Amino acid sequence: MAENNCTFKTTPGHFAVSEDSIDVMALRAALGSDADGAVVTFEGIVRNHNEGKQVRSLFYEACSELAQGEAEAIFQEAEARFGLTRIVCVHRVGALQVGDTAVFVGVSTAHRGESFDGCRFIIDAIKHRLPIWKKEEYLDGSTSWVNCQCREDSP
């Protein structure tokens, strides 16, 4: 099981993996400053279907140490490209149900364009680069590690 690493700091570029449900309002409160005119936040929510199959629940697993290093690299790229003044991102691990927040990304900047673009850049990079894995459990009882299709994938 992944180590819990959810000590929360309100500093720019904060990333955490959390076994506990994500407190969206607390994370939102860490964004923005007197110099920021824009805050954009994104929540990834567990939905009840994927690629034509009915999803009952999800299980997320992470390698926290590697994820931390990769998230910091992503944040540095985002800061350089979009001039973000604050970034907060938390990803859940463990068993999640439909409707749960799986990931939160929030950024703030002086103007809205950079916040929208920077938030989009970060969530896309997180999905493609962080060592985090997702196992779907379907209504018919079968399970599958997403993106790991292989011979022995079905139970």
Place this chain on the structure above:
Amino acid sequence: MSAQSKTITVTIRYFALLREETGKACETLTLEQGTLADLYKHLQERYKLSLPIEAIRAAVNNRFCSWQTDLGDGAEIVFVPPVAGG
């Protein structure tokens, strides 16, 4: 120089599909010195892993590394199956 091949001890952490196929989250192995690719091929055979090496990335001591990286004694290795965060 010794003609004998040197042995090293490494720790490997398994996640997601690899954890399920090996049946363990972590193990320490003593083996002949070689590259990351040599180690993955060895494990693939031993555990009948379904993911080809092309689908995997590897990290040593918390840094992503190329498959040709020579492993040192005490290395901590993570094999990263295809990711799916978000």
